[in-house]
């Protein structure tokens with residue numbers, strides 16, 4: 708592994724029952740790099756991101772973030788790690804989802820503060836300042852006290868991105884983050900991602916936005932039949 712490699716995936720295998728979804732996937736993302744994964748529906752793109760973010764176990768191979776093995780291959784190692792450690796490790800890879808996944812009963816600011824308080828153990832005042840900083844960065848400082856239901860889809864997704872980057876992840880995982888949006892709201896979200904890319908955030912992005920993939924990412928990996936190729 709090279710010194711600057713932030714995410715290293717080696718020979719990753721994953722099946723759901725008889726269905727082999729990932730077959731010996733190798734992927735290396737260096738610091739500051741934006742890698743986009745494209746490919747047909749069902750080719751394993753989401754599963755790959757979910758393995759990196761611990762939302763799925765995998766059957767073989769390894770995933771390292773900043774030189775540290777992060778994944779787990781069975782429930783035993785998950786138990787050994789403990790849930791608290793798991794939450795801390797998961798925070799190394801911020802993930803933003805297609806369906807926003809904001810907590811509906813919490814304001815935009817509270818959504819961002821939650822992980823900072825519970826996982827990063829930040830004092831209330833500091834968590835609030837970080838949340839306000841990132842809300843401003845995504846152009847939503849005036850919506851800090853709004854509930855998700857009071858925000859447009861594009862605004863909700865910008866809060867989702869702010870929530871993920873506020874945790875200071877080493878790698879940001881974006882899974883089809885514009886797919887649920889009306890077309891006119893797509894660009895306000897992609898602009899935020901473009902800005903993060905310019906600032907050197909390391910990102911692994913699954914998208915159908917080919918123009919975005921071409922102009923904002925350094926590399927495009929094509930997934931087909933469970934394996935990736937460039």
Ligand code: ADP
Nearest residue numbers: 723726728746747748749750751752753754755
């Ligand atoms: P993509 O993101 O490229 O559309 P996915 O990773 O979502 O692909 O899915 C890859 C394959 O894995 C599909 O055949 C899908 O049905 C299957 N799959 C995904 N998640 C599960 C699951 N939790 N249980 C069983 N099969 C799953």
